[in-house]
Amino acid sequence: MTQEQKFQAKIDEEIRIEPKDWMPEAYRKTLIRQISQHAHSEIVGMLPEGNWITRAPSLRRKVALLAKVQDEAGHGLYLYSAAETLGAERDDMIEDLHSGKAKYSSIFNYPTLTWADIGAIGWLVDGAAIMNQVPLCRCSYGPYARAMVRVCKEESFHQRQGYEIMLTLAKGTEEQKAMAQDALNRWWWPSLMMFGPNDKDSKHTQQSMDWKIKRFTNDELRQRFVDMTVPQAEYLGLTVPDPDIKWNEEEGHYDFGKINWEEFWNVVKGNGPCNKQRIRARKKAYDDGAWVREAAMAYAEKRRKRSEAEAGIKVA
Ligand code: BYC
Numbered sequence: 083m084t085q086e087q088k089f090q091a092k093i094d095e096e097i098r099i100e101p102k103d104w105m106p107e108a109y110r111k112t113l114i115r116q117i118s119q120h121a122h123s124e125i126v127g128m129l130p131e132g133n134w135i136t137r138a139p140s141l142r143r144k145v146a147l148l149a150k151v152q153d154e155a156g157h158g159l160y161l162y163s164a165a166e167t168l169g170a171e172r173d174d175m176i177e178d179l180h181s182g183k184a185k186y187s188s189i190f191n192y193p194t195l196t197w198a199d200i201g202a203i204g205w206l207v208d209g210a211a212i213m214n215q216v217p218l219c220r221c222s223y224g225p226y227a228r229a230m231v232r233v234c235k236e237e238s239f240h241q242r243q244g245y246e247i248m249l250t251l252a253k254g255t256e257e258q259k260a261m262a263q264d265a266l267n268r269w270w271w272p273s274l275m276m277f278g279p280n281d282k283d284s285k286h287t288q289q290s291m292d293w294k295i296k297r298f299t300n301d302e303l304r305q306r307f308v309d310m311t312v313p314q315a316e317y318l319g320l321t322v323p324d325p326d327i328k329w330n331e332e333e334g335h336y337d338f339g340k341i342n343w344e345e346f347w348n349v350v351k352g353n354g355p356c357n358k359q360r361i362r363a364r365k366k367a368y369d370d371g372a373w374v375r376e377a378a379m380a381y382a383e384k385r386r387k388r389s390e391a392e393a394g395i396k397v398a
Contacts, residue, residue: 086106089104089106089109090292093222093292093293093294096294098222098224099222099223099224100224100225101167101168101225108289110168112286112290112295113165113226113295114165114168116290116295117161117164117165117168117226118161118162118165118170118178118184119185119186119187121159121161121162121165121175122158122179122186123187123190124155124161125154125155125179125186125364126187126190126360126364127154127189127190127207128151128155129190129360129363129364130190130192130194130356131147131151131154131194131200131203132151133194134194134197134199134200135147135148135151137197138200139197143247150204150239150243153236153239157229157233157236160229160233161226161229161233163225163229164225164229167225168223176368179361180361180364180368182352182361185350188272188346188349189210189273189275190360191354191355191356191357191360192268192269192272192355193356195268196261196264196265197247197261198248198251198258198261198262198264198265199268200244201244201245201246201250202248202266202268203244203269204240204241204242204243204244204247205241205244205247205248205311205314206244206266206269206270207244207269207273207276208237208244209244209273209307210273210274210277212234212237212241213277213306213307214276214277214303215230215233215237216230216234217297217298218230218297219234221294221295221296221297222293222294223295245314248262248265248266248318252320259320262320263320266315266320266321266323267323270322270323270324271323271324271341271345273307274304274307274308274338274341275341275345275346275349277300277301277303277304277307278300279300279343280300280301280341280343281299281300281301283343284299287300305336308327308335308338309335309336312327324338324339325339326338326339326340327339
């Protein structure tokens with residue numbers, strides 16, 4: 083058996099691949115691409131929500147939103163660490179985000195215009211993220227799979243906080259209900275796009291499924307999301323902005339309309355409503371935070387020297 087065949091046999095037997103194990107270069111590259119994009123999405127994903135921290139309608143909402151945004155930062159950090167176990171350098175990954183070379187999720191290039199958008203993001207965007215990420219807890223690469231366990235637990239709290247905001251608005255005044263409907267109208271289609279291109283146009287799916295990085299295809303996950311979410315919209319008394327949504331008895335699924343792929347690729351290529359603003363904000367945050375990184379490094383160096391000196395005393 084070649085090394086490649088042994089590797090695939092391990093995958094087929096559901097044995098996890100760990101950082102020091104042999105792996106094909108293409109497997110390593112695919113994981114670095116996916117994990118770093120995922121990390122960038124978490125980090126950029128803080129921006130649309132951060133926009134509402136100072137304007138949250140109550141202390142309770144503010145505390146929950148702050149906690150959620152902090153969680154996203156934590157997810158980004160675990161994911162950068164997971165990518166580092168594959169030999170990627172954090173500075174390079176961040177440079178690729180800032181230069182526009184690396185992708186991040188299309189969804190975070192849309193603006194958050196009203197408070198209801200915070201509800202819609204939690205409900206739909208985190209809902210879509212959970213649908214995509216729960217299977218990643220079974221990803222063949224150990225560090226990514228393990229990081230996903232905690233991430234998914236936190237995402238499920240995020241989804242609930244979003245749905246609860248939507249529920250409050252939907253059961254509120256006419257004006258509040260209209261805000262909730264407007265947010266659903268604007269976030270529905272971009273949420274379906276989060277799952278990526280249709281299977282026939284997805285260049286990585288087949289290989290990633292064979293390597294058990296992905297456990298379901300983009301279309302399978304998107305369909306599950308629609309099936310889960312349409313009844314939730316009904317419970318809220320809101321209307322999904324797709325006239326083609328219809329329960330298909332034979333298939334046991336909801337049929338839905340055509341996704342605007344031109345819009346999707348336009349956003350992915352950097353021309354969405356907020357792409358430029360998001361990257362500008364990230365670069366500024368990175369530059370403004372330089373002193374924190376320098377201080378942390380200086381402190382770590384001081385501690386290292388002190389413990390070396392103490393070890394020296396003990397030896398003496
Ligand atoms: N946006 O062959 P495909 C979250 C790219 S949730 C931008 O299907 P793959 C969060 C794709 O990268 C969001 N680009 O690729 C939630 C590829 O380009 P490259 C992040 C997209 O990898 C709430 C090309 O299109 N989640 O973080 O098999 C609050 C062809 O696609 C998108 C993850 O990253 C998109 N929507 O499947 C805060 C989960 N879709 O790389 C944060 C992990 C596709 O060849 N990632 N592209 O240049 C995945 O599961 C998979 O990478 C994807 C795409 C399903 C996203």
